[in-house]
Amino acid sequence: MKMVISKLGTAVASAALMTAGLSYAQTVRIGNQGDALSMDPHSLNETTQLSVTGNVYEPLVARDGKLNLTPALATSWKQVSPTVWRFELRKGVKFHDGTPFTADDVIFSFARGSGDGSDMKSYTNDIKEVRKVNDFAVDFETKAPFPILPDVFSFFYIMSKDWSEKNGATKPVDRRKGIENTASFKANGTGPYRLRERQPNVKTSFVRNGSYWGKIEGNVINVEFTPIGNDATRVAALLSGQVDVIEPVPLQDVPRITASGKARVLQGPELRTIFLGMDQKRDELLYSSVKGKNPFKDKRVRQAFYQAIDIDGIQKTVMRGASRPTALMVGPGINGFDATMDKRLPYDTAAAKALLTEAGYPNGFEVGMNCPNDRYVNDSNICQAVAAGLARIGVKVNLQAETKGTYFPKVLKRDTSFYMLGWTPSTYDSHNALNALMRCVDDKGAGQFNLGAYCNPKLDELILQIQSETDKAKRDGLIKDAFAMHAADIGHLPLHQQALAWGVANNVELVQMADNVMPFRYISVK
Template identity: 80%
Template structure:
């Protein structure tokens, strides 16, 4: 007997029985990339967190409007400026039947803040997590931290015993290529269970028939398939081989809408796409300049900024589906200030002069790392940037690759010039300041500041911002911090991209501005 097939059949039967339906509803999703692991602490990347968010849950969750709602904690309150008490939900079971308790919360925080974790920027300001009883924990922060519940909404709880039994006490370390059982198996409390994992081929999920909460949709099975080729992904949707695709190639939006079988759901996304530069090493790893680092010179960073024709990229590469930005956060993020969102002018001649003033009148050569299957038209954007920089004498050796190899490389900081996209998981500017712009330490500050930009004054402001409760004062400090970063040209912000999902006409789902795709909101309409 094939135990896996028997178990899967039992899970489907249980789910169908709990729904009271005669046949299992299935949704087939085609995405341009795959989640790199089922480990919820191994990669702080939206696609991976979107997938694992269906299997695992945080203490504090978000609803279909991105508002905070109770998750594995039923309530939370501050008992002092630096201590939060969380009352945990009783009667919740992990997918293997084990009960959820405070021990799992303590284990998760230790795991997420430990070696190999990519979620340290969510725990770096936590001083201690204490068990009060089986269903109450206190979380003490290093200072007042009023947005702690927002921060915890992407920290997914794992089962302590399962992790220990499966030698998965530490996260899968994407930087070192180290795998463990949590990469291929999962044991969460969420509305869907992992049924089968075939990396880069297909991952299957089944509705959790014993889920503690309400599942609004009627879907029982979800088949998630990576389809990297744009034309193949669109063809799969139009032929009915898949029901949902993400993203829709911008050139195919009209064709899908005219098909009569599917439609394109479009909307603003909270993600900002930007470029980063190694500003720490005394000599760049991948450049023809020896003995020094051009990116340490603000004039060089400014030359790169003003050489990029962002309006041309918006027009030709993004087909209008982007909003150029001067900031590292966009509209919809708390602290965004439209009055600051003014880019330096596109000025190739001025950029050439800046390079010459910095001692590079003939430009120089540098490698640029870029994914080609993560963001909307990411490869095309990097090609356009390379062409723009060639006009000022900078030769870009473009290295575009699948995100499966791209992210481990840049997360090791094995890069001189790179692309990254960022959606603040807290929907607050502090998240971007803490993760992207703060000076790097070994506790999680600046964990995704991969070029090691550093301004101690910005660090001081970031610490004050996280504890300030007066909104006006807090907004003023955020503005000051962003102005410091802008003046330093710490990164090269490009744009906010737009969401574009292709959806069959018989499918209903919720499109969230953080680009998460919750299975619990999906339904297949009858009679279609």
């Protein structure tokens, strides 16, 4: 393929080509149903954004193509006391602007990611202090023993202190408040690709970093990432050769792409769990016909909603079989998942109606529901199916389905009564979901994505024990107890784990990972 280079990127691309030893540039064009909403790696804890920015920025500890922990900006790590981890940093690494990477950047990044506007506080809430040992070593002191701390860092990216200060980007872009800064549109990481051009909701271009410290397994020089929200348009772009990769493939179009002879569909299980949350904090529910109280504070109402959802019908009709119904907030592949507990309450409209009547709502009520229409597989269709099920028990759902660009700022402000969310534990451990989704909300990052503010102090005690426990058998037992407690409370309404479906042109090779991250470094064009 021919290389298309703007004048601005000519020198960078030329350097990349010489370093790569290639006689011509390889370009891959990726069409995704949604955009990365910002180039700021601390502004939104969402897989699409972290997948895209993770090609430019790097963590201390990364994941390889098989999701195993691997050194990145840290070369090694060890516990020097029960509550202190020491990370030895990689020497000779430079940010894309030529500034050397040192311990000061690590300390700055963790302060930034723990501060106002950050969406990454659930990664840092149990860190007491980050201390500089020398220019290439830092100590992390945790509030209690935290044996899986290195696993926590794989999606926490390091920024340049110098660049951030010079560009007025010392605080994260706050999507909730609509606050932007230079980090929204520009980037300066240490990763294998540099940001070349950012056009929000149009196209974002990247070029291979010719001075990258590590190995880039693929041969791709230029990457063009384009949001294509319409399913039919996205498929047409792949089959016409306008793009080389699409994600996700609309489930109804899998046979068409497979039969085209031009592209193939890569399918596999995803570690993400899709669920519904409910406001359980406000004394009066927003966007509801119920005045003076909050129906979701009543477990009987939450259970009625649960049992009104025909999850098998959603799997068959909406998801075309490409989902796995679940009763838990984590699925297979996540440490602590226990299949013996994964038994949903039965779909039972009569039982649901009886529960609503018992709770004092014999005729049901109206409630607003927030849902994205370009983030998860068939997300708005799932919400429509849920609304139809709830209508059968007298609940009128006023569904607001919208692009994630407006959806996430709204629900992250907790300006919602009833919402959809998907979650892949970044540590591939149950503690991550428990800490971020089910822990009582505080201002340090605990329960940061517990948007309905479900709270059980006894569960919090279990989560802290899970965090500190080093004996695997005991820890697994605690995780089981925690999930049983949450299930008994009907804290959330788990739906399913969705399946991955990527459309890939026949001349492209890449690695599909179960966390739905797409590293450019593994992509090759024949």
